[in-house]
Amino acid sequence: MACGSVLSSFLHITNSMAIKGVLSFAPNPPLLLRLPKAVTFLSFSASTKSPTKSFQVRSIAGTTEAASGFDEMVSGTKRKYYMLGGKGGVGKTSCAASLAVKFANNGHPTLVVSTDPAHSLSDSFAQDLTGGALVPVEGPDYPLFALEINPEKSREEFRNAAQKNGGTGVKDFMDGMGLGMIADQLGELKLGELLDSPPPGLDEAIAISKVMQFLESQEYSMFTRIVFDTAPTGHTLRLLSLPDFLDASIGKILKLRQKIASATSAIKSVFGQEETRQNAADKLEKLRERMIKVRELFRDTDSTEFVIVTIPTVMAISESSRLSASLKKENVPVKRLIVNQILPPSTSDCKFCAMKRKDQMRALDIVQNDPELSSLLMIQAPLIDVEIRGVPALKFLGDIIWK
Numbered sequence: 477m478a479c480g481s482v483l484s485s486f487l488h489i490t491n492s493m494a495i496k497g498v499l500s501f502a503p504n505p506p507l508l509l510r511l512p513k514a515v516t517f518l519s520f521s522a523s524t525k526s527p528t529k530s531f532q533v534r535s536i537a538g539t540t541e542a543a544s545g546f547d548e549m550v551s552g553t554k555r556k557y558y559m560l561g562g563k564g565g566v567g568k569t570s571c572a573a574s575l576a577v578k579f580a581n582n583g584h585p586t587l588v589v590s591t592d593p594a595h596s597l598s599d600s601f602a603q604d605l606t607g608g609a610l611v612p613v614e615g616p617d618y619p620l621f622a623l624e625i626n627p628e629k630s631r632e633e634f635r636n637a638a639q640k641n642g643g644t645g646v647k648d649f650m651d652g653m654g655l656g657m658i659a660d661q662l663g664e665l666k667l668g669e670l671l672d673s674p675p676p677g678l679d680e681a682i683a684i685s686k687v688m689q690f691l692e693s694q695e696y697s698m699f700t701r702i703v704f705d706t707a708p709t710g711h712t713l714r715l716l717s718l719p720d721f722l723d724a725s726i727g728k729i730l731k732l733r734q735k736i737a738s739a740t741s742a743i744k745s746v747f748g749q750e751e752t753r754q755n756a757a758d759k760l761e762k763l764r765e766r767m768i769k770v771r772e773l774f775r776d777t778d779s780t781e782f783v784i785v786t787i788p789t790v791m792a793i794s795e796s797s798r799l800s801a802s803l804k805k806e807n808v809p810v811k812r813l814i815v816n817q818i819l820p821p822s823t824s825d826c827k828f829c830a831m832k833r834k835d836q837m838r839a840l841d842i843v844q845n846d847p848e849l850s851s852l853l854m855i856q857a858p859l860i861d862v863e864i865r866g867v868p869a870l871k872f873l874g875d876i877i878w879k
């Protein structure tokens with residue numbers, strides 16, 4: 477049977493079963509993973525908590541099985557942060573969510589955070605996790621919470637605080653801080669532009685700084701593993717240099733403000749706006765402090781790791797190579813590279829699959845010879861022939877990737 481017709485009949489069976497509220501494999505999983513044992517597990521029963529069956533996945537070469545070093549990732553109760561990033565659509569969310577489930581099933585109270593403006597955590601977990609607050613994820617053995625930060629909303633909150641004194645924009649904000657008279661001098665600092673039309677990366681930086689703020693509170697102290705599902709590559713790269721930039725800008729603004737504070741305080745107090753200005757200044761100072769923490773967090777080799785997720789195509793690998801180079805340049809610790817969606821071994825390839833497999837092999841070869849990527853621990857994750865949705869499916873994927 478040709479792959480196309482097999483796939484469509486498979487989709488037909490899956491869809492009709494899904495309509496009945498049951499999601500399971502087709503009777504004869506034709507296309508990709510022939511994993512009869514997984515069928516039981518992937519027949520998503522709400523009560524599935526731990527797998528009773530396990531199976532082996534060979535690497536694409538069909539020989540050795542590369543370990544991800546999960547033992548090292550899971551050991552210790554000191555809080556650790558994992559940031560998963562890469563090109564759009566390669567499987568960042570699926571890998572991040574599967575890691576979070578795996579940590580939670582291995583005894584770690586875990587928080588999984590999405591700072592990608594286009595959230596897909598809710599879709600991945602098949603649970604409503606929206607709202608910008610901690611939401612418990614049902615299913616894992618130990619507590620797993622999810623947090624979808626709306627970056628735009630976070631920026632709005634910051635802006636609102638700046639506008640409390642009735643101002644309508646950054647200029648007013650600066651006026652409110654007693655900086656109006658030197659607004660021109662500050663032009664080159666670009667803070668106004670930053671808030672009015674933020675570059676990609678700022679929203680995410682503010683979102684991460686918001687997470688940092690959360691993490692300082694008692695409510696969050698229980699979490700020993702924090703997994704970030706980050707925005708696609710470009711944003712992440714800009715985010716990395718942003719804290720330094722913001723730190724410098726805000727630092728300069730605060731210094732300038734201090735300089736003129738004494739001269740203007742008498743006038744300000746007459747108009748009764750001193751308190752609001754002080755609040756705005758405090759807010760800026762806090763943002764600056766958090767930015768410094770975000771920057772430190774990204775570079776802390778003891779507690780943080782950035783995991784690059786890619787797929788076996790030349791385009792995705794080239795982008796991953798650039799991402800790896802930039803992360804290294806910024807001193808962000810990177811050790812692991814997940815190559816996701818690899819066709820699993822098969823003895824009966826159709827022409828299409830055989831071509832695809834060859835193409836993927838070539839791409840994997842490129843990874844192995846890439847100066848940036850070859851030193852990373854490569855984790856090969858197979859393309860699974862059903863969509864990965866819900867905790868049991870994520871556990872299934874996690875048990876393949878993270879071992």
Ligand SMILES: Nc1ncnc2c1ncn2[C@@H]1O[C@H](COP(=O)(O)OP(=O)(O)OP(=O)(O)O)[C@@H](O)[C@H]1O
Pocket residue numbers: 563564565566567568569570571592594596708816817818857858859860861862863864865
């Ligand atoms: N190994 C896999 N096998 C089968 N399907 C997969 C695999 N990994 C991811 N997918 C599917 O690919 C789609 C995209 O995955 P995911 O949302 O995790 O990617 P992403 O990189 O986070 O995307 P975005 O950049 O849009 O946030 C989803 O439908 C997911 O179920």
